[in-house]
Amino acid sequence: MxxxxxxxxxxxxxxxxxxxxxxxxxxxxxxxxxxxxxxxxxxxxxxxxxxxxxxxxxxxxxxxxxxxxxxxxxxxxxxxxxxRMAGKARVAIDILVRNLFERTADVGFLAVDGPLCTHAALDPADAGHAASRAALQARFAAYTAKYSVYDDVIVLSPRGEVLARRDDRHAITHCDEPWIAEALASDAPYFERHGATALLGGRQALIYARALRDAQGVIGLLCLSFRLDDEMAAVFRQLLAGANERAVICLLDERRNVLQSSDAWQVPPGARLPLNGERITFAGRDYLCATASASGYEGYMGPPGWQACVLTPLEWAFDVDENGAGDELHxxxxxxxxxxxxxxxxxxxxxxxxxxxxxxxxxxxxxxxxxxxxxxxxxxxxxxxxxxxxxxxxxxxxxxxxxxxxxxxxxxxxxxxxxxxFQARLAIDIMDRNLYERANDCRWWALDVRLQRALAAQGGPRAQASAAEAQQVLQHINGLYTVYSLLLVFDTQGRVVAVSDPAQARHVGRVLTAAWVGAALGLRDPERHVVSRHEASPLYETPGAVQGETHRPTYVYATSLQHEGQVVGGIALVFDGAPQFSAMLRDALPDETGAAAALFVARDGRLVASSDARWPAGTPAPLPATLLSGLAAGGTLRTELEIGGMVYAAGVAMSQGYREYRAGQAESAEDVAAVLLMPLGPRLSGGSGQADAGFVPPPAQATAESLDIAAFSVGGAWLGLPAGQLVEAVEQPRLTALPNAPRALVGMLQHEGRMLPVLDLGQALYGRTTATPDAPVIICHHSQGQGLAVRVDELGPVFSIPTAQALPSPGGRARLVRGADTASHRMLTLLHADDLWAHIGLGHDLQRTATVALPAP
Structure with missing residues (x-):
């Protein structure tokens, strides 16, 4: 290159x-x-x-x-x-697309709302039109109280007249913009449009629309205005939470125009970015750039061409966080x-x-x-x-x-x-946002007058026909909201009246006895709901299993159905937890590794979901029991965990809810945390066999009789030989193996025309072979001139001492030399080359002497 x-x-x-x-x-x-x-x-x-x-x-x-x-x-x-930047961009666009997917379903549900369609079909000249309009505005207020992601709900006539709206501060009474005619003519499940509109005072807006129809044809247009500014501000806040974060995140349309920006002073909305690689120049400043398109959710890819872009000024892009690379990580x-x-x-x-x-x-x-x-x-x-x-x-x-x-x-x-x-925070944020929708869905659908009337009719002559109508409504809703395995309504006795899935009609007539049923029937406030524990439910069975054989764990969301001020039953939503949680965790896993694992874990240690087949939902999580006990809502921690012999980097993030969902709730065993496990590697076994610190020779002294010593380490101890008995250290010699030789004799090497035996001194003295492939080999010679090669761990200093400082060792010729570091009493054992020959089969008396004289470290 x-x-x-x-x-x-x-x-x-x-x-x-x-x-x-x-x-x-x-x-x-x-x-x-x-x-x-x-x-x-x-x-x-x-x-x-x-x-x-x-x-x-x-x-x-x-x-x-x-x-x-x-x-x-x-x-x-x-x-x-x-x-890092690409990860933020991917999260930004994917979180938005997940949110917008729910909006495509909302407009489909609300477009068949009875009172809404009745009002749209009413002639504006009718005497009851004003009262109907006021009632519908109150109904819109009830809907948006549960879904604060909308800032307006508008109903238009086929001619563009404003028939009713949630926010009546706008004075406009008619709008004939071309997109309205296009939306009225569309047969698609939803119509999606972003841009400036007179309906909202000329500001930019993301609108989801659908034509309203009755037996005679199109009677109007429903428009839901999504709080895009508010949503993206929350996403930007989450992704740029670091104290030293210098990046700018932008939402771009298909022409690379900036729709939303985390820093309008650097990159203002409306600007066009010159995306032509990982480095761009904008407004005279150089940036490192990363972009990401949507991964898609349930087949929905978001508005065409939208993508997220992360820009970091080059002067800040490569800063290293010193706090993250300290002694502990080393x-x-x-x-x-x-x-x-x-x-x-x-x-x-x-x-x-x-x-x-x-x-x-x-x-x-x-x-x-x-x-x-x-x-x-x-x-x-x-x-x-x-x-x-x-x-x-x-x-x-x-x-x-x-x-x-x-x-x-x-x-x-x-x-x-x-x-x-970061990925753990992403996972729990995805979960909180998803379950926010579930908590709202049950309360929103409880406002459907068709379901209310069907439950009120139970026990009367129209009970069967009303139940059939309720089934059609539930089936239509479940077709829009595919994250549920089953929707059902039940009467005040807990008896199932209708279900959304004809294949599960066996549940009709069953009396539900779970604790959440009574809790839901006891609700009088339409803003409240209940949710089951995450546990196995007879309403959520493994596909293909024998009936009742395998009940899977999931959440069931429920609230009461009220008619004319009286509770007439309840509605329950069985969350399709297995694939939905799997998709959430899959979205949270980093792309670059297939070895990472993501978990949703209840505070009491039960697994809600896992991306790893070793740890199925409903079983205890492979985590310390106290890991989540002290973590507050929204709290995070990073730690290392050892599981099955592998050390993981663990990121943990406790749920804090989203918007109104779970806001202010007390700590509970049902609280869920996301845990992201990234493998680092197994622990290294034992020590390296090297000396724990260098041997420092005693200070040189002028003396008539001195001894030159060459030091080396073996098995963690410092040893030495008289320099006069050594020839040199050689570089990675090629060894010739010797069959049936003692373990310490690891082969022969050629040196200056002679074949010399090679003694592994670690094996000979301490029974531990030197494992380093490039371990030093030193050449020494016997008093009779015979050569010997000795493999050691490390080479040390070569120094001189007065001969008198070499202290005798009991039982042999080995002597002890005290180093300069007297505080630690570091000692060097001075060997004699003749004694080393004992370890390759010469002189058994010398071998015994040497073994006694050379103490283990």
């Missing part, structure tokens, strides 16, 4: 336009280039002095890794920003196997950094061995000083890499946790 150069480094073309806005990339770039400048000076000094010539290769490796790291960081910043990342979470390149960066550092450690270790071997030569002191400075600079480079990698990983983890919480 062709690269684009920026400030001396190559980057992928897709991130090049954004680099000057990526402060995090510049911060790490400057630190790395500054240290590499120091490295260049050290390499030059090494070449001039004839020492440390190998560090040039390490410098090249670090430079290549710098390029990979910074490019990966830039691409991840870009992708995270776009993913510790979590270090404790998990995150291979499923991070891409191959990101996984490879720390491995490559570790490989480079191992090679550097080997180079420096060998250099210090040589310098200690030439202690009598004048340049040894300079060489040691130079090597120490190289080691210090290499350590600083490694630290910058580790910080950058840790920040990358922590930021990625933070994005997962933020995403889980």
């Amino acid at each position: 062709n690269k684009v150069w920026h400030k001396g480094l190559p980057f992928s073309p897709e991130v090049a336009p954004y680099l000057r806005h990526m402060a995090l990339v510049d911060e790490h770039r400057e630190a790395l280039l500054r240290l590499q400048g120091v490295w260049d000076s050290l390499a030059l000094l090494g070449q001039m002095s004839g020492t440390a010539t190998d560090i040039a290769q390490t410098r090249t490796a670090f430079q290549n890794l710098t390029t990979t790291l910074l490019d990966s960081l830039a691409r991840r910043l870009r992708s995270h920003a776009l993913e 510790r979590l990342g270090a404790s998990l196997d995150t291979r499923q979470l991070f891409d191959v390149e990101l996984q490879g960066i720390p491995l490559e950094a570790r490989r480079i550092q191992r090679n550097l450690s080997r180079t420096l270790w060998n250099g210090k061995l040589r310098s200690h071997g030439n202690a009598g030569q004048g340049g040894a002191g300079f060489a040691t000083t130079l090597l120490n400075e190289v080691q210090r600079t290499g350590g600083q480079l490694r630290q910058v890499f580790e910080q950058a990698i840790a920040q990358l990983q922590s930021s990625a983890l933070a994005a997962v946790f933020d995403g889980a919480l």
Whole structure:
């Protein structure tokens, strides 16, 4: 791939336009280039002095890794920003479309309302027209009291005359705009129109209309005016709730004109956006841009061409939330196997950094061995000083890499946790909005005079005919509102009078005994309703099951039916919970992973719904019992949960209702929370087998008799050998296996023309094999000149101490050396190369001595 150069480094073309806005990339770039400048000076000094010539290769490796790291960081910043914005855009348009789907059904229901149609058919010259108009306005007020999503309900004559309306502040009496004739002529279930209209004072409005008909034909037009401004303001508030949120969300029509904007000062309604990719310029300002079209709901896609657009000013688009990438996330990342979470390149960066550092450690270790071997030569002191400075600079480079990698990983983890919480909020918002409609539907349909008369007629001569009429009404309603598996009406004894589904006519005549039945019949206020617990219901059976065999859990919404001031029965709505909750959770799941799980959980721990077949509805949720107990309405939390050996990022959001729905209700065991689980990975088992901290040699002292020691770690302990017994550390040697060899003898390697046995010192001393594939191998020699290769975990310092400071160890030749960190009593065990031969089958007496002399850490 062709690269684009920026400030001396190559980057992928897709991130090049954004680099000057990526402060995090510049911060790490400057630190790395500054240290590499120091490295260049050290390499030059090494070449001039004839020492440390190998560090040039390490410098090249670090430079290549710098390029990979910074490019990966830039691409991840870009992708995270776009993913976050695209998620907001998708949520904005999908929430709106779900809402508007209900409006397409409302206009179909209300268009067959008896009093409304009667008034539309009445001659305006009729003496009772004024009284009928006043009664209809009161009826509209009753409807909109339950559905506050409408700001007006209007009835027009076929000639465009205003026959009645909810909001009579508008003086207009007639409207002949072309869309009215088009709506009157339409046979579609609804007519949808957005634009300015004189009916509403010339303002922009989203109207759902349907022709009113009787036996003679079209008698009028019903228009429902949706509160689009109010609805989008609520959506924008929810999606831009973060304290540092700088994005602007817009609703666009098919011509990319802005219909609604979260910030009219930046992007005003009426403007046309030049959408031509992920980066646009508008009003002299550069933005990162993401758009989304509707996913659709129940086959409805919303007004044609509408989409949501999220714009973030480029100067803010790539800011990193420092609060989300702290020590806690760093510790979590270090404790998990995150291979499923991070891409191959990101996984490879720390491995490559570790490989480079191992090679550097080997180079420096060998250099210090040589310098200690030439202690009598004048340049040894300079060489040691130079090597120490190289080691210090290499350590600083490694630290910058580790910080950058840790920040990358922590930021990625933070994005997962933020995403889980965002999607949980989305899920519970979808649920609240959906159940708001259910609570309103039962109260709205209870106003239908045909159902009221049918229940009032029970026990009289027209009981059977009235029940048949009620069935037709329910069947018509259920055809419009497909989210219910069954609608039914029942009399004051709880006996089912009519149902919406002829295939479930077996319920007719059944006396309902559930607690919600009596509660509904006891209601006198038409603004109130009742809802069942989420539990298995005989009214909601598994399709295809033997009758009564499988009752599924769901909600039943109900209220009383009143006629002439008296309760004559009730209406109940059986929510089709299984597919509807499944659709809600599916909409809340992120697109990029199929492993995430979404749950609706009651406060008492019962599962209302689950996207994961492992946890079916009605069973206990796989969550701690106390997780939801203290969460207030609208409260959220993010946490980590371990389920079945997998650690998940969990976002939890408790229901807070929507508009009037559940407003001010007391805390209950029936409260529902959404839980979004995103897998992070399994826990890493045990420790790494590396020393818990570096061994710090004691301060150098001038003495006549000194001992040079080369240190290394094995199994978490610090060990060493006299430098004079060591030849060098070698780079990832190829081993030849030996059949039937002791476990500690892992093979043979070729070194300077000889085949040497390779001893895994961790296995030999502590029974723990060194698992790192690129673990260092050091070459030492027996007192008789025989060579031996020893595999260790890490290389340590090469240093000198007075011989007297090497304390004898009981039972053998091993000695103990106290480090400079006396507060922690860190010790190094000084071995002898001859003792190592005991572990490959030579000298059983030496083997026993060595085993006693080398204590486990």
